[in-house]
Amino acid sequence: MAWFRSKKDDAGAPARKVVIAEGLWIKCESCKDIVYRAEVERSGRVCPKCRYPFRITARERIAMLADEGAFEEQDGSLQSLDPLGFKDTKRYRDRLKSAQDKTGLREAVVCGVARIGGWPTVLCVFDFDFMGGSMASVVGEKLTRAIELAVQKRLPVIIVSASGGARMQEGILSLMQMAKTSAALERLASERLPYLSVLTDPTTGGVTASFAMLGDVILAEPRALIGFAGPRVIAETIRQPLPEGFQRSEFLLEHGQVDLVVERRDLKDTVRRILAFFADRPALPV
Amino acid sequence: MPDGLDFERPLLDLENRIAELRADADPLGRSDEIAKLEDRLARLRQRTYSTLTAWQRTQLARHPRRPRTLDYIRLLTEDFVELHGDRVFGDDKAIVGGLGRLDGESVVVIGHQKGRDTRENLARNFGMPHPEGYRKALRLMELAERFGKPILTFIDTPGAYPGVGAEERGQAGAIARNLREMAGLRTPIIAVVIGEGGSGGALAIGVGNRVLMLEYAIYSVISPEGCAAILWGDRAKAPEASELMRITAPDLLRLGVIDAIIPEPVGGAHRDWEGAAANVRAGVRDHLWQIRSKSGDELVRERYEKFRKIGAWEEESLPAGQR
Ligand SMILES: [Zn+2]
Numbered sequence: 001m002a003w004f005r006s007k008k009d010d011a012g013a014p015a016r017k018v019v020i021a022e023g024l025w026i027k028c029e030s031c032k033d034i035v036y037r038a039e040v041e042r043s044g045r046v047c048p049k050c051r052y053p054f055r056i057t058a059r060e061r062i063a064m065l066a067d068e069g070a071f072e073e074q075d076g077s078l079q080s081l082d083p084l085g086f087k088d089t090k091r092y093r094d095r096l097k098s099a100q101d102k103t104g105l106r107e108a109v110v111c112g113v114a115r116i117g118g119w120p121t122v123l124c125v126f127d128f129d130f131m132g133g134s135m136a137s138v139v140g141e142k143l144t145r146a147i148e149l150a151v152q153k154r155l156p157v158i159i160v161s162a163s164g165g166a167r168m169q170e171g172i173l174s175l176m177q178m179a180k181t182s183a184a185l186e187r188l189a190s191e192r193l194p195y196l197s198v199l200t201d202p203t204t205g206g207v208t209a210s211f212a213m214l215g216d217v218i219l220a221e222p223r224a225l226i227g228f229a230g231p232r233v234i235a236e237t238i239r240q241p242l243p244e245g246f247q248r249s250e251f252l253l254e255h256g257q258v259d260l261v262v263e264r265r266d267l268k269d270t271v272r273r274i275l276a277f278f279a280d281r282p283a284l285p286v
Numbered sequence: 287m288p289d290g291l292d293f294e295r296p297l298l299d300l301e302n303r304i305a306e307l308r309a310d311a312d313p314l315g316r317s318d319e320i321a322k323l324e325d326r327l328a329r330l331r332q333r334t335y336s337t338l339t340a341w342q343r344t345q346l347a348r349h350p351r352r353p354r355t356l357d358y359i360r361l362l363t364e365d366f367v368e369l370h371g372d373r374v375f376g377d378d379k380a381i382v383g384g385l386g387r388l389d390g391e392s393v394v395v396i397g398h399q400k401g402r403d404t405r406e407n408l409a410r411n412f413g414m415p416h417p418e419g420y421r422k423a424l425r426l427m428e429l430a431e432r433f434g435k436p437i438l439t440f441i442d443t444p445g446a447y448p449g450v451g452a453e454e455r456g457q458a459g460a461i462a463r464n465l466r467e468m469a470g471l472r473t474p475i476i477a478v479v480i481g482e483g484g485s486g487g488a489l490a491i492g493v494g495n496r497v498l499m500l501e502y503a504i505y506s507v508i509s510p511e512g513c514a515a516i517l518w519g520d521r522a523k524a525p526e527a528s529e530l531m532r533i534t535a536p537d538l539l540r541l542g543v544i545d546a547i548i549p550e551p552v553g554g555a556h557r558d559w560e561g562a563a564a565n566v567r568a569g570v571r572d573h574l575w576q577i578r579s580k581s582g583d584e585l586v587r588e589r590y591e592k593f594r595k596i597g598a599w600e601e602e603s604l605p606a607g608q609r
Contacts, residue, residue, distance in 0.1 A: 075601070077602035078599050079599060080598075083541065083597075084532050137597030137599050141597055170597075171506065171532050171533070172531075172532065172537075173597050175485060175506070175507040176593060176596040176597070178486060178489060179493050182469060183466070185466055186470040187469075187590070209446075209457070209461040209486040210465055212458070213458050214466055228446065228461070229452075234450065237447075238449055238450065242450065243450065246450065246453070255454045257459060
C-alpha cells in the first residue's frame with residue numbers, strides 16, 4: 001500500500017497525512033489490506049474486508065466469551081523460574097520480564113472459572129503476545145491445575161489456544177508438559193467431563209500435538225494456522241511449494257481434523273450451545 | 287573404521303597399533319610395548335569418555351553403527367512376531383512393533399526404527415514416523431493392555447515427520463492421542479531412550495511408568511540444529527546449541543525427566559552391541575520387576591504423578607522452589 005511507504009518516498013504527496021494518522025488504520029495480516037481501525041474494533045477485531053479474525057489478547061478473549069463479571073482467575077501468581085539457566089543472545093529471565101511488561105501477564109495462559117451464557121465452566125486462554133504463547137513449566141502446570149479443578153468441581157473445560165508450541169528456553173521440561181496436560185485430560189475424560197478445544201491463529205507444535213487436538217469437540221477460528229510442524233520447516237523438508245490453504249482451519253476441516261470452523265461473532269453462542277448439550281443441570285441466570 | 291568420530295580417532299589409532307603388534311611374528315618379544323600402549327589406551331579412554339561434551343554425546347546417539355530397535359529386539363527377546371499396520375491407512379516402517387518374550391515373560395515391544403544405510407533409511411524415513419506409525423503403536427499398546435501384558439518401548443527418532451501427508455492425516459492429533467491414551471493404560475510401561483529422543487515424536491511412545499536412558503543417548507524438545515536455526519539463524523551452530531539445551535542423560539536425570547541411566551559399554555553402544563543389550567536387559571528387568579505386580583489403578587496413578595511433578599515454577603503465598 002502506497003500509504004505506508006516511508007515519508008521520504010512520499011515527500012510532498014498528500015497521502016502523507018494518512019501516515020501521520022496511522023493509529024486510525026491497521027494492516028490486515030491475512031489480506032494485507034489497510035483497514036479502518038474503528039471498524040475492526042466494532043466487529044470484535046475481525047477484518048472488514050476478508051473476515052480474518054485478528055489476534056487478540058487473553059483478556060480480550062475472556063471478555064468476549066465469559067458473561068460480564070463472570071471470570072475468576074486461578075493460579076495467577078505462578079511464575080517461570082529459569083531451570084536450565086538458559087541464555088542465548090538474551091537471558092531467559094530477561095525475556096520473561098519483557099514479556100510480562102509487554103502483556104501485563106505473568107505467563108502465556110490465563111486460567112479461571114467462568115460462566116458462558118450462564119453455564120459454569122473452567123476457561124483457559126492463551127496470549128500469543130507472551131513469548132508466542134509458548135508452553136513451558138508454568139503453562140503446563142496452570143492448565144493441569146485447571147483441569148484438575150474441573151474434575152473436582154465437575155465442570156467442563158474450555159481451552160482457547162494460540163501458541164507456537166513448546167518453549168525452547170525450558171528445554172525438555174517444556175516437552176514434558178505435553179504429557180502432563182494430556183494425562184490430566186485423560187483423567188477428565190475418564191470422569192466423563194467434556195473438553196472443548198478452540199484453535200485460534202496460530203496453534204502449532206507441541207501445543208497442537210497435545211491438549212489442543214484432544215477436544216471432545218474441536219472448534220477453529222477461520223483461517224487460523226493449525227499444524228504440527230511449521231509451514232517453513234515442511235517446505236524446507238519436502239522442497240516443494242505447499243498446497244493452497246495448507247494448514248489453515250478450512251484445510252483441517254476438509255481433512256477431518258476439526259469439528260467446525262466458527263466465525264468470531266458466532267463463537268460465544270456456539271460454545272454456549274455445546275455447553276448446554278453436555279450440562280446435566282439448568283444454566284445459572286446470566 | 288570409516289565411522290570413527292573425531293574424538294574417537296586417537297583411541298582407534300592406539301587400538302590399531304596394539305592389534306598390529308599383537309599380529310607380529312613374535313608378539314611375546316613386544317609384550318612390554320603392548321602393555322604400555324594398553325595402559326595409555328585405558329587412560330585416554332577414561333579421559334575422553336568422562337569429559338564428553340553434549341555435542342559428542344549427540345554424535346554418539348546418532349552414530350550410524352549404533353544398535354537400533356530391531357537389534358535390541360533380536361538380542362533381548364525370543365519368539366518375536368512383528369505386527370504391521372494401523373488398520374486405517376498403512377504400515378509405517380519408521381515405527382516397528384510386535385509380540386515377544388523377555389526372560390520368559392510376554393511383552394509388547396514398540397520402537398522407532400532408523401536405517402543403517404541410505405537405502406534402508408529411505409525405507410524407514412530416517413526413523414521419522416507419520417501418523418499411521420503412532421496409530422500402529424497405540425493399537426499395539428491397547429492390545430497389550432487388553433491381554434494384561436507389559437509394554438516396552440524404544441525411543442530413537444529425530445522427530446515426527448514434517449510433511450504434507452503427515453499434516454493431512456493428523457500428525458498432531460495422532461501424537462496427542464498417544465500421550466493421553468498411554469497415560470490411562472492399566473498395564474506396566476517401560477520406555478528406553480536408546481539413541482535420539484526427538485521432541486513430541488519421541489514422547490508419543492514415551493509416557494512410561496519408568497523412563498530409562500542409555501548413557502550417551504539424548505532427549506530434547508527440539509534438535510540442536512533446529513534450536514541453532516531459531517537462535518542464530520545458523521544450523522551449523524548446533525554444537526553450541528546442544529550445550530545450552532540440557533539434553534544429556536545426566537542432565538535429564540537431574541531434571542527429574544528420566545528414572546535411571548543405563549550404562550553403555552566402553553566407547554559406546556556401537557562398539558559392543560551384546561554388551562549394550564545386556565545392560566538394557568538388566569535395566570528393564572530391574573524396573574519391570576518393581577512395577578509388574580502393581581494393579582492397573584496403581585500403575586495409572588503412579589504414571590500420572592510421575593509426569594505431574596515435572597517442571598519448575600514459583601508462586602506467591604508458597605515458598606519458591608521446584609516441585
Ligand atoms: Zn483482511
